[in-house]
Amino acid sequence: MIALGIDIGGSGIKGALVDTKKGEMITDRLRIPTPKPAKPKAVIKVLKRIVDHFEYSGPIGVGIPAIVINGVTHSAANIDDKWIGYSSQQAMAEATGCPVTLANDADVAGVAVMRFGAGKGKQGTVMIFTLGTGIGSAVFVDGRLVPNTELGHLYLRNQKNDAENYAAERIREEKNLSWKQWGQRLNTYFQHIEFLFSPELIIIGGGVSKKHEEFLHYIKIRAEIVPAELRNEAGIVGAAVLAAESV
C-alpha cells in the first residue's frame, strides 16, 4: 500500500509517500527545518504542512527522537522537554485528521533496514545504529524489535557525558574531527557495545553511512559491521511501513 512516512530529526522534518511493499519512496522527499524550540505544537504544525503538501489522507507513520510507549513520548533529547509525558500520537492524529503510528526514530529506521536493507533475513542479535545529531539504536533478536533501547546514552569510561555527545556525527562536524579521530571514537563506542551485547551484526545508518569507507575500518570488533545500504531514507520508509501494518 501507499503510506506517508515522516521522520522528525534534530535539524529537519522530512516526509514522503512510500510504497510499503517495495520499501521505496514514490515522491520526492519534502524537508522542512525543525522549528526552534522544537515544542510539540510547532512540530505538529510542520507535520500538518507535510500532509497538506502531499494532499494526503490515510495512515501516517512518524519517527521521533524519543522513547515512545503507547503513543506517549517519554524522553526528549535534541527536541524540547515539553514532549516528555505528552500524548504525541493522539495530538498528531487530531491535528492531521489521519491515523498516526508513532515510534522512536531509530527503531523506525531499523524496521526499514531489516526489511529492505542490510538486515534482510538476518537472525540472531542485529543492532542498527543511526549516526546523526545523536546516536540512535535499534536492537532486533531473530527479526523482532526490542523497542526504545536508547544506547546513544550509554556512558563510556573516562567520559562524563552520554556516548552520543562523544561520537555522534554532529560531534565530528562540531569539533572538526578527522575521519581517523572520529573513527577511533566510534571504535571505543562499538567495542563497548560489543562487550555488552555480543551481536552477530552491527549496521550503521544515518546520512554519513554513505561515507562508510572513510571510517568503518577504524572500528575493530568481532561482529560484522556494515552500512545500511538503503537507497531511500530508512526513517521515512520504516515509518510508512509501520503505519501500513497498523491498519
Ligand code: BGC
Ligand atoms: C534520542 C533517541 C534517538 C537518537 C537518534 C537520541 O538522542 O534519545 O531517542 O533515537 O537520538 O535520533
